[in-house]
Amino acid sequence: MRTEIKIYGRGGQGAKTAGQTIAEVGLEMGNYVQAFPEYGPERAGAPMNAYAKISDKPIKSFSAVRHPDVVIVIDPYFVKQCDITYGLKDDGVLIINTTETHDELQKRIKFKGKLMTLDATTIALDSLKMDKPNTVMLGALAKTGIIDLKILKKMVSEHFMNKYHNKVIAEGNEKAIQRGYDEVVLK
Numbered sequence: 001m002r003t004e005i006k007i008y009g010r011g012g013q014g015a016k017t018a019g020q021t022i023a024e025v026g027l028e029m030g031n032y033v034q035a036f037p038e039y040g041p042e043r044a045g046a047p048m049n050a051y052a053k054i055s056d057k058p059i060k061s062f063s064a065v066r067h068p069d070v071v072i073v074i075d076p077y078f079v080k081q082c083d084i085t086y087g088l089k090d091d092g093v094l095i096i097n098t099t100e101t102h103d104e105l106q107k108r109i110k111f112k113g114k115l116m117t118l119d120a121t122t123i124a125l126d127s128l129k130m131d132k133p134n135t136v137m138l139g140a141l142a143k144t145g146i147i148d149l150k151i152l153k154k155m156v157s158e159h160f161m162n163k164y165h166n167k168v169i170a171e172g173n174e175k176a177i178q179r180g181y182d183e184v185v186l187k
Contacts, residue, residue: 004069005051005141006050006070006072007051009074028151029054031055033059047078095137097119098118102117105117116184116186117185135180139179139180139182140184149177149178156177157173
């Protein structure tokens with residue numbers, strides 16, 4: 001089974017890190033993986049995409065994801081500014097950070113696959129005290145079963161403990177992941 005994921009975000013929101021984390025969790029789960037970003041001039045706030053591929057067989061293509069199984073929209077701006085469903089498989093999964101209700105968004109987007117919504121920005125502000133919704137969105141992705149929640153929480157916690165040596169930041173990210181998993185709406 002092969003799953004390809006496209007992530008919409010802005011520089012500084014953690015889309016690149018989310019893609020890398022998805023790949024690391026997939027690797028820990030015993031899969032073959034790839035992850036890479038795609039962006040223009042590097043600067044905070046600039047639109048960018050990140051990609052992740054997880055497969056039980058070796059991945060031989062090294063191209064960007066053009067027909068994703070999953071699209072994660074970290075920045076709600078993209079919902080109104082571009083076709084976030086472009087190339088998304090009809091039976092795919094669309095996970096959106098939004099304050100709109102699930103039903104409002106479903107009417108506007110008219111996506112036939114699985115639509116998952118949550119207010120990841122508010123959860124991040126509450127759990128992390130900063131506008132970094134990427135770990136919240138990873139919790140929502142774990143709800144699909146594509147990545148393992150337990151492994152995700154462990155890896156993210158270890159990453160922040162190693163990087164910052166700060167238990168509060170590590171625990172905040174674990175909480176953000178769990179809330180993303182628990183609070184995502186799927187109808």
